[in-house]
Amino acid sequence: MFEYQLKKSTRRKTVAIKVHSHKVTVYAPHFVAKKHIDTWLFDKQEWVAEQLKKQSSIDDTKQYPFKSKKISVFSEMIYLRLEPGQYSKVTSYDEHLLITISPRVKNDFQKYQQLLETYLKEQLIAYIEMRLAYFCTLMGEELPNDLKIGVYKRKWGSCNSKRELTFNLHLIGAPYHAIDYVIVHELAHLKYLNHSKAFWQRVETFFPDYKTSSNWLKQNGMSLQWVF
Numbered sequence: 339m340f341e342y343q344l345k346k347s348t349r350r351k352t353v354a355i356k357v358h359s360h361k362v363t364v365y366a367p368h369f370v371a372k373k374h375i376d377t378w379l380f381d382k383q384e385w386v387a388e389q390l391k392k393q394s395s396i397d398d399t400k401q402y403p404f405k406s407k408k409i410s411v412f413s414e415m416i417y418l419r420l421e422p423g424q425y426s427k428v429t430s431y432d433e434h435l436l437i438t439i440s441p442r443v444k445n446d447f448q449k450y451q452q453l454l455e456t457y458l459k460e461q462l463i464a465y466i467e468m469r470l471a472y473f474c475t476l477m478g479e480e481l482p483n484d485l486k487i488g489v490y491k492r493k494w495g496s497c498n499s500k501r502e503l504t505f506n507l508h509l510i511g512a513p514y515h516a517i518d519y520v521i522v523h524e525l526a527h528l529k530y531l532n533h534s535k536a537f538w539q540r541v542e543t544f545f546p547d548y549k550t551s552s553n554w555l556k557q558n559g560m561s562l563q564w565v566f
């Protein structure tokens with residue numbers, strides 16, 4: 339038999355196996371005894387061996403700065419893999435992001451960064467656009483004139499008198515509530531281009547728990563500044 343990590347939960351109703359990062363995890367309802375799980379797994383040995391073998395054959399890459407690492411996307415850990423491939427592209431599946439680099443590319447690392455940045459930008463824009471529409475309706479605001487995503491050191495977002503909003507790409511690693519807070523904060527600036535009492539009141543009206551999110555960003559902000 340293979341080695342595995344057992345994760346039991348009271349909510350789960352069925353047994354499931356997951357093979358990732360060369361490890362096997364078995365998820366089971368809390369009431370199932372280990373010997374029953376082992377009996378069940380006995381039949382799955384071949385499948386598990388096959389999955390593990392598949393993963394190790396993917397691992398035979400050497401010319402890259404890393405083969406895999408973890409990043410946070412909307413606060414979820416995503417495994418990033420870098421591999422040579424026919425085309426340069428990003429493929430997302432489950433909690434993995436596979437970045438393949440074509441042999442025609444000269445600067446692998448630059449290409450990888452560019453692909454990853456574009457992919458994450460698309461994800462963040464899609465989320466922000468959806469939430470902007472929601473909060474604009476809620477706050478009785480017209481949609482902003484422009485929306486930009488950039489990489490900034492010192493700000494999560496900004497708003498100017500031309501009703502143009504910007505958001506920091508590093509927000510992609512934050513939980514949804516923190517991103518929502520930044521959206522409401524910038525939308526509140528459409529009415530008050532300052533941090534006056536009236537401004538904070540507007541933020542609180544439409545995002546009552548804003549302090550939790552703003553503290554989260556203060557405490558975890560630095561850890562979101564990876565890669566770029």
Ligand SMILES: [Zn+2]
Nearest residue numbers: 523527532533
């Ligand atoms: Zn502000």
